[in-house]
Structure formats: C-alpha cells, structure tokens
Amino acid sequence: MSEFVIVNSNDPVPGDGPLPQEFVLKAHPATDVWAKPPNTFSFNAPIIYQIVPLQSFKRARVAFNAQWTEQYDQGGLIIVLNNADGSHKWVKTGIEMTHGKPHLSTVSKDRWADWSLLPVPSGGQAATVELVREADGSLWIYLVEGVQKSPIREVTWVFSEENVQETWVGVYAARPSKEGGELEVNFGHLVIDLE
Numbered sequence: 001m002s003e004f005v006i007v008n009s010n011d012p013v014p015g016d017g018p019l020p021q022e023f024v025l026k027a028h029p030a031t032d033v034w035a036k037p038p039n040t041f042s043f044n045a046p047i048i049y050q051i052v053p054l055q056s057f058k059r060a061r062v063a064f065n066a067q068w069t070e071q072y073d074q075g076g077l078i079i080v081l082n083n084a085d086g087s088h089k090w091v092k093t094g095i096e097m098t099h100g101k102p103h104l105s106t107v108s109k110d111r112w113a114d115w116s117l118l119p120v121p122s123g124g125q126a127a128t129v130e131l132v133r134e135a136d137g138s139l140w141i142y143l144v145e146g147v148q149k150s151p152i153r154e155v156t157w158v159f160s161e162e163n164v165q166e167t168w169v170g171v172y173a174a175r176p177s178k179e180g181g182e183l184e185v186n187f188g189h190l191v192i193d194l195e
Contacts, residue, residue, distance in 0.1 A: 004170070009046035019048070022188040025075065027173035029180060033078065033092055035113045042176075043088060047078060049170030050192055054081065054159065057133050058193040060169050061144065065126035066185040068097035070177035074105060075185035077131055079139070080168040081161055091155050092172060093129050093141045095120060104129075106141050106153045116153060121145065131169075133159060 006013045008031065014023035025046055032042040060077055068074075076094015083089070089110055096105035096117070102125060103117040120127060121143070128144040129152075139158040142149040169192050173185040 004048055004050055005168075006046060006048050008044050011046070013048060019190060022186065023048075025171060025173040025185050025187060027075075027175045027183045027185070029175050029178045029182075032072070032174045032176040033090060033109075033172060034107070034176070035109050037112055045172050045174035047080070047168065047170055047172045049078070049080070049168035052167050052169050052192065052194060054161070054164050054167040056194040057159075057167070057169065058195050059130060059132045060190070060192045061128065061130040062171055062190045063126070063128040063188045064094065064171070064185055065124075066095070066173075066183060068095060068102045068125060068183075070175060070180040070183070071097060072174070072176040073097040073180075073183050074176075075173040075183070075187075076105075076127075076171065077129055078168070078170060078172040079131060079158065081158070081164045082166040082168065084163050084165045089158075089161065091131070091139060091141075091158060093131065093152065094172075095125070095127055104143060104152060108153075108155045108158075110157060118143075118152060 031045040074096040078092040081089040093106040139155045141152040175183040
C-alpha cells in the first residue's frame, strides 16, 4: 500500500514514516469539500490519504473527535475518485456541526453533492465511522459503537465509476466558517483494508 499524503495543508503528514495510531489534522477557516448548484465548488479542506486501487477497496474505519464550535465544522472519513478530466467525485462521512449541535453527516458528490444528517447517539463530540464495500458492490457507511455497527447510508454508484484515474482513501477536516481560527480534529486507529 502507498504512503500517506496530505493535500490542502502546509503541515507534514503526522509521524515519521507510518501514520501514528493517534494524530491531529488542522483545518483553517474557509475550508470545505462541497459542491452545490449553480456554481459552488469547494475542494480545499486538508485531507490525509493513501492512493488505493478502487476495485481493491474493502473498508476504512476511524475514530475521531473535536471541539465542534462553528457552523459546518466537520471531520471524518473520505473517499475521493479523481477522474482523468481533473474532476472529483467523493463520499465523506463523519461529524458536522449544524443546527447548534454535532450531527453524524454523510455527503456524496456525483455531479453535485447531497447531504444527510443523524443525531450523534452519544450527543457528544466523538464517533467511529466505517466505509465498507459490500458484496453487492455498494458502499455502506456505518456508525461503530463497540462491537455494534449501525447502518447510516448506502451509496450505490462508487464502484461502478469509469475513468477513475486515482482513488484516495483517508481522513479530512474542514471549517467552512471564516470565524473561529483553526479546527483541530483528533483521529485514532485509522484502518484501510484492501482485498
């Protein structure tokens, strides 16, 4: 598997060699991964990722927490499909601050992004999420609590994409607000499994 890479950040990849079990990813204000009609395209949030063969992806899991304070503060797992024409399709899942409290958030972007929210069961600042390629070829997103996995969402199109030049799997952090300074998201026990 390839080494980890960081984009949209001047910070180095945490650790010296392999990614440490626990690490922090910092997002400056006015950063996001988002696309909304008619002409909003944002792809400037810091992402730590590995390049993986799309058809070999099996699962990714990470635990994370932060002091989510500003509207749309977010962090979690992300899979990015970089197409030959330079466009991106992606799925991100984690926690996002909205309506005054943290929510479990999943966004998938084919042509444009969509967005779904659920309450964080603990009501707190932390979660563990997992992306899994299931036997039927769909990408499923799960909330992991101990040994229990609760389904959050199914995304059907990811593994049927053609013209994908490079696939990134990793973690991201974003602070779309221009207020509040840097957002620090604490990550732990990132797992990326391939077939």
